Amino acid sequence: MKRCQSCGYPIVGEAREVTPHSDSAARSTLYLHKTADECTAAKKQRLASSPLQRALRRS
Template identity: 45%
Template sequence: MKTCQRCGYPIRGEAVEIDAFSSSGARPQMWRHPTDAGCNKATREAGPGATYTSPLQRHLGI
């Protein structure tokens, strides 16, 4: 599942690939919602109980 680099929530449907830059040559795949409205919708769908402060906390469910 793709995760948005901007809001940190999963992307359902269309996603925009971000061209990653790395001086080491590694090219991680990064994605984001196509519009700000996509980020807002994902945040609303997460619900009021999802008050995580970082993508790592979201991933771990802390």
């Protein structure tokens, strides 16, 4: 499972791959959501399903 380097949430579907430049080739490939909207949607979806957020909405 790939995680977005920007938001830290899993990427469902296509990801944008970023290969950092390194002379020693020691850096791994970074993955990002295709668009900023997908990144924002992943954050909102996680917050909506959070047990803490559900408890706060009930009170």
